[in-house]
Amino acid sequence: MEFLTVFLIALGLAADCFVVALGGSISRRNLTFFQIGRVSLSFGVFQGLMPVIGWLAGLTVVNLVADYDHWVALALLGFVGGKMVWGSRRSEGGQSEDADITRGWLLLTLSIATSIDALAVGLTFAFVKVNILLAGLTIGIVAFVGTAIGFLLGKKAHHLIGKRAEIIGGLILIGIGVKIVLEHVL
Secondary structure, eight states: OOHHHHHHHHHHHHHHHHHHHHHHHHTOSSOOHHHHHHHHHHHHHHHHHHHHHHHHHTHHHHHHHHTTHHHHHHHHHHHHHHHHHHHHHHSGGGOOGGGOTTSHHHHHHHHHHHHHHHHHHHHHHTTSOOOHHHHHHHHHHHHHHHHHHHHHHHHHHHHHHGGGHHHHHHHHHHHHHHHHHHHHHO
16 A cells, blocks of 8 residues: 555544544633643544554454444544533533543544554555555654644634633534544435
8 A cells, every 4th residue: 555545544544533522622712732732642543553453363353343332433532522511511611621632541542443443454455465564654743734724723722712612622523423423424
């Protein structure tokens, strides 16, 4: 498989990371470089490792994961997005500390949710000739950069959106989950 093909796959996989970062960051004020780096690194590592894990699993896991991976992604993103929307109703000034996607369980949950498609891609890599280490590294780097760009754009959007930012961010996450399911169902 050519590098250009792997790079295009990486861009497609990084789209979810970008949108999650965009949605999450518009709901957060005062994001630090460290927080942005932590999420970008987490998303990049999960995106880079999941294709390798999928590739290693090969045929044995295809039937187990393919039937419901989109529902798992919807459940995880819906949970996090719903928590952000609910938190915005309880929080002062439209920002809830409970909905901090830059650390803890929310970061882990989002890292897994955004990388489920990468696991499926890795499963398909098992059937084609591909340098899996180069593919995983490429996917991870593109996800890292896409996440950082999403955060930077989201920080700017926060000033335009104001108090409704956390609701919008949560709805974006829920929308990504619905989009994933629709892509698999339709």
